Amino acid sequence: MEVAQQDKILSVIGEKYGDQVLHAGMLFDFFTVTLKKDKIVDIIRALYDHPDMKFQYLTSLCGIHYPELEQIAVAYQLHNLYTNTRLRLKIYLPVASPTVPTLTSVFASANWMERETYDFYGVIFEGHPNLKRILNVDEMIIFPMRKEYPLEDQIRQDKNDTMFGR
Amino acid sequence: MEKGLGNVRIGEKPAGIEGAGFFATSLEKVVGLARKNSIWPLPFATSCCGIEFMATMGAHYDLARFGSERLSFSPRQADLLMVMGTIAKKMGPVLRQVYEQMAEPRWVLSVGACASSGGIFDTYSVLQGIDRIIPVDVYVPGCPPRPEQIIDGIIKIQALVESESLRRRDSDEYKAMLNTYGIE
Numbered sequence: 001m002e003v004a005q006q007d008k009i010l011s012v013i014g015e016k017y018g019d020q021v022l023h024a025g026m027l028f029d030f031f032t033v034t035l036k037k038d039k040i041v042d043i044i045r046a047l048y049d050h051p052d053m054k055f056q057y058l059t060s061l062c063g064i065h066y067p068e069l070e071q072i073a074v075a076y077q078l079h080n081l082y083t084n085t086r087l088r089l090k091i092y093l094p095v096a097s098p099t100v101p102t103l104t105s106v107f108a109s110a111n112w113m114e115r116e117t118y119d120f121y122g123v124i125f126e127g128h129p130n131l132k133r134i135l136n137v138d139e140m141i142i143f144p145m146r147k148e149y150p151l152e153d154q155i156r157q158d159k160n161d162t163m164f165g166r
Numbered sequence: 167m168e169k170g171l172g173n174v175r176i177g178e179k180p181a182g183i184e185g186a187g188f189f190a191t192s193l194e195k196v197v198g199l200a201r202k203n204s205i206w207p208l209p210f211a212t213s214c215c216g217i218e219f220m221a222t223m224g225a226h227y228d229l230a231r232f233g234s235e236r237l238s239f240s241p242r243q244a245d246l247l248m249v250m251g252t253i254a255k256k257m258g259p260v261l262r263q264v265y266e267q268m269a270e271p272r273w274v275l276s277v278g279a280c281a282s283s284g285g286i287f288d289t290y291s292v293l294q295g296i297d298r299i300i301p302v303d304v305y306v307p308g309c310p311p312r313p314e315q316i317i318d319g320i321i322k323i324q325a326l327v328e329s330e331s332l333r334r335r336d337s338d339e340y341k342a343m344l345n346t347y348g349i350e
Contacts, residue, residue, distance in 0.1 A: 135256075135291075136255075136256065136290075136291060137255045137256050137258075140290075142290075144290045144291070149290070150290075151288075151289055151290065152288045152289060152290075153284065153288055153289060153290055153292065153294050155294060156284060156288055156294045
């Protein structure tokens with residue numbers, strides 16, 4: 001993305017929420033703005049409504065677990081379909097209490113994405129209309145994409161050391 | 167081979183006493199013969215093993231040669247549950263319900279590594295073998311198995327069907343076996 005475009009996005013965020021920006025820059029060829037978590041819904045709403053921004057499509061919403069930071073990030077990928085501009089917003093939540101307001105008031109499509117993020121990372125989206133597991137079995141008691149949980153099914157018996165090892 | 171039937175083979179008649187106008191044998195053998203050659207399979211295909219099953223049902227391999235040309239998509243009318251593909255833990259209760267809806271006598275063929283053991287999907291979301299929730303009669307290994315292997319599994323099922331005692335499903339041993347899976 002061109003620097004002028006990046007500055008424009010940052011200036012729109014900075015109009016009201018300049019104090020919320022922690023970091024901005026190209027991350028893996030993708031313009032990413034790291035924000036404080038408090039005003040995230042207001043910022044996305046502002047980017048949605050602003051006549052020059054029009055980020056009116058939510059491409060994806062997902063979690064990332066950073067065990068060494070003891071934090072869970074939530075990444076929002078927005079898309080301006082008029083100018084084909086993409087933007088990633090990222091917030092960090094403490095693992096001990098990962099709560100963030102729901103984005104369903106802005107994007108209805110955030111409903112299932114937030115359920116998925118809850119299902120796999122345990123992020124609580126406050127105000128979500130139906131925050132329950134979506135992909136995993138309801139009886140599951142862990143959040144399997146958190147890195148403290150092993151990937152493998154622990155009841156498997158054919159993978160002991162005498163056979164292949166784990 | 168009967169004259170006029172071309173390459174059509176007719177099932178071997180069981181041992182018995184034959185005379186003018188009559189043939190006497192045990193009912194069990196006749197029922198076994200009939201069941202063996204008219205198995206109605208219910209395909210429970212969830213992934214690539216299901217594709218191999220489609221090839222098995224197609225003209226080249228033609229499972230109809232074994233009396234299984236009539237697939238049943240209602241479990242209530244099926245004799246054989248063919249489980250082909252990865253069964254996620256969330257799918258487990260569905261598979262179990264399908265099995266419970268089948269009428270006795272019923273058989274289960276587990277096709278492929280995933281259905282038999284979880285296969286490569288040694289992960290939190292996948293059932294590590296369908297025999298954790300329902301009894302399985304024959305396992306077909308492979309990832310995925312070739313149609314020949316699936317046919318081999320069907321032939322092994324046929325051998326079980328043919329030789330099964332008519333009273334087996336009423337026996338205490340059978341009920342005890344089902345009880346170990348929590349099925350009444």
